[in-house]
Amino acid sequence: MVQTKAVARTIFHVDMDAFFVSVEELFDPTLKGKAVVVGGQRHERGVVSAASYEARKFGVHSAMPLRTAAKLCPHATFVDGHPDRYRECSEKVYLVLSSFSPLVEMASIDEAYLDMTGTQRLHGPPLRAAHNLHAKMKAETQLNCSIGIGISRLIAKVSSAKAKPNGVLWIVPGQEAKFLAPLDIRDIPGVGKVTEQNLHGLGIRKVGDLAGFDDSFLEQQFGKWGLALAGKARGEDAGGWFDSEVGADVDAKSISHEHTYDQDTADLEQLESTLMRLSEMVGRRLRESGLHARTIQLKLRYEDFKTITRAHSLPGPTQLDTEIFEQVRALFRKNWRNGEKVRLLGVHVSSFEGKSDQQDLLEDARRQRWQQALSAADRLRDRFGESSVSLASGLKGGFRERTHENPAGLPGKGKTRE
DNA sequence: TCTGGGGTCCTAGGACCC
C-alpha cells in the first residue's frame, strides 16, 4: 500500500536589505555609498532604526542609541525616519510578492513569508523562482532584497539572514540540521541576550550543541520555550506563530502609543496633556479599525528608567478618547510618585470585543453623538495634522504640550519646538 | 554608550467560582 507522505512545504523568506536606508536613498541619491544612520539627529534621545552597510563597518547597528552611533561614526549622515515613505514602498513590495504566490504574509514592514509549495509548474524550481523574484523586485521597486528558501518558516528566515546582502540561499530539504549546526544559537529567531546567556551557562553555544540535548531536558530547563527550542534546533517551526499557515491573517491584539520627553518632566499639566494626546491617538486607531477595547493600561517610566505598568479593565468595551483618558488619568494619579520626573508615558489598550451591549438606549445615543464628533475630529486631523484638533481644551487650564512629534511609528522624527 | 515606538507571547500570583 502506498502511503501518501505529506508534501514538504517550500517557504520563501524575503527580507529587504537595509530597507529604511535604501528608501531614503531613493529620495536623496547623494546618500548612496555613504555612512547613513536613519532614526534621528546625532544628539537626540533615541535609537538607530537602520544603518547603511558603510555605517555598520564602524559598529553602528539598529537599536543603538543615536549618541553612541555618533561617537562610533562621526562622519555619518543622520536622517529622520519617514514612516509614510516606508509604508508606500512596503505596499509595492507586497504587490511584487503577490505576483508570485497567493500565500503572502508580511511579517513586518520590510520582510515577508511566501508559501511557494506547488508552484513548480508555474515558476520552475525554487532557485529559479527566487532569482526571478529577486530581479522583478529590483526592477519594480529599485530595492535589493535577500531570499531564504527552506521547508519551514524557521529555515527560510535563518537562511535569508545568511544570504544577506542581496543574495539567495536555498537549504535543500534534508540538509536542515547540517546547515544549522555550526550557527550561533543567537541566530535562532527568539533567542535574545537572556536566552543566549542561559544557554551559554549550560555550555551550549552552537545550534549543533543544542540539538545534542534531548527535548525533556530542555523542557525541564526552560519549560514550554525549551520544547520549542529543541524543535528549532532541528529546523522545525516549533510552537506558536511559527506553526501557523503562511498568509492566515491574524487580528490585532493591542494598540498603543507612547512618548519619551526630550527632557524629563514632573509638570502635572504637561504630563496629563500628554496622556490626553496619547488617548486621542489610541482612540482614533480604535475607531479606524472598528475595534472596542476593554482593558486600558498606563505605562510610566521615571528618570532612572524604572518602568511600571498599571491596567484597569472596564465592565464594557470602548473606543472613546474621553473614556480612555479618564481611566488612564486615574491610573496615573494613583500611581505617580508625586513630583518625580517622568521620562516616558504610554497608553495601551487590549481585550478587544464586539461593541458593548449592556448600556441602556439613552447612554447609547449619548455615545453615538460623541462618536460622530470624534469622527469629525479624525477627518480634520487627516487634513491638517495631529496638532490641529485637541480635546485637551477641556482640561484644567487648557494646557497644550510644548513639544509634539510625528504621528506614526518612527523615532526621532520632527520633535520640533513650537 | 545611556537606552524609541509599536507590537507578540509567556509566566506567575491572586481572586473567584464550582
Added chain:
DNA sequence: TCTGGGGTCCTAGGACCC
C-alpha cells in the same frame, strides 16, 4: 477550624522582534 483541586479572569513584568 482546616483544607481539596481545576478553570478562568485579571494584573504586572519581562523577553523578544523589527
